[in-house]
């Protein structure tokens with residue numbers, strides 16, 4: 197798996213690399229974690245007398261990048277312009293016409309409190325609980341709840357309480373084998389960066405005992421004998437309160453070990469090691485680096501990459517673990533996409549033909565447009581025939597088009613696509629993340645010296661047919677460690693580029709029938 201590049205990034209010019217912890221340096225088994233989070237939430241809500249005992253977690257029903265509509269009690273997927281492309285009210289999906297009617301004049305605008313964006317994999321349990329409770333609220337079975345926004349606020353508060361009270365995290369620490377997905381390539385990737393002269397930072401909202409337990413579990417076994425994970429990092433900042441960490445002047449504390457006591461540090465960061473709270477400006481001052489010299493790597497779309505980019509202009513990398521499943525789904529659907537593209541080209545050809553015959557008929561009926569007179573009944577017959585053919589073609593296209601909207605997830609489709617366009621998540625990814633990848637260990641295969649170049653980008657008026665530039669051309673050195681070479685994954689080719697599969701690696705798409 198490779199690193200994808202929105203904005204060219206020369207890793208040689210990066211002096212420090214900051215990392216988030218949860219779902220960045222430590223990856224969790226999403227279903228196990230979210231199921232436990234959901235169960236804690238359900239217990240807490242049942243304790244408040246809510247009728248939730250029969251509710252069950254379903255890991256397939258929510259994906260990152262969806263948006264909660266607190267005004268209508270809906271969950272929606274929007275495209276990059278904010279148009280809603282799919283929606284459910286509570287757990288019921290809206291039919292196309294209903295959805296169009298409800299959202300005809302509404303664009304998703306995340307600056308409005310009406311919308312809640314699912315920024316991270318941690319959001320899946322709360323979103324599914326919210327959707328299920330919308331159904332309960334509609335049945336008037338939640339006395340005292342004042343609408344969908346109030347419902348969400350209560351669900352969120354209970355979940356935060358479960359997280360903050362540490363019950364969930366205590367379970368993870370007690371049984372990490374069950375919850376944590378180990379990655380043996382990750383510690384060597386960071387070791388390479390440190391040995392290449394980069395200062396490494398760990399900036400996490402988690403507390404110190406949890407951070408220490410998780411990092412020791414995930415890192416020490418894969419580091420050279422006798423090396424401890426803390427040696428990788430110049431600075432470790434826990435309880436960092438991102439995204440405020442990037443934007444506000446928050447108090448800094450020194451962690452006095454081994455007791456773990458906190459001592460105020462009004463003078464800022466004075467030495468390498470372990471700190472509590474603080475803010476990004478103090479990190480910049482300590483390192484003598486700023487803006488484009490620092491790369492921050494995290495999984496939270498808003499808290500990790502959007503704010504650090506918009507406030508500090510740090511370089512940013514979003515970790516999007518779902519990408520691996522998505523690319524596999526896209527690869528598996530090549531033949532389907534090929535057939536669909538061929539049919540769409542045929543549909544466009546027939547639509548053009550119909551338009552031309554309609555115009556000839558119009559001119560004939562109105563008596564203008566040239567000396568030669570055509571037979572009106574003949575033109576009408578031809579038009580009827582062409583329209584019938586188009587209808588038949590549409591019937592063949594519909595199931596294929598439907599199948600492409602169900603790739604990766606049967607309810608919501610691909611994370612970064614919405615309909616035939618980019619999703620709202622894809623838009624944020626383009627705007628805020630200079631690079632993105634499915635896991636931090638992919639840096640191992642690119643080395644700390646890679647020059648990651650963005651492809652030229654495409655515009656509707658660009659010529660089609662030529663292969664896009666390789667995002668990782670020859671200057672990106674080979675791997676430093678054994679392992680499979682990262683596959684070159686190219687953007688999907690545009691319809692009309694000739695025979696399906698041309699210009700792609702691997703076997704060409706097969707035409708069926």
Ligand SMILES: [Mg+2]
Pocket residue numbers: 216217218219220494495496
């Ligand atoms: Mg995280």
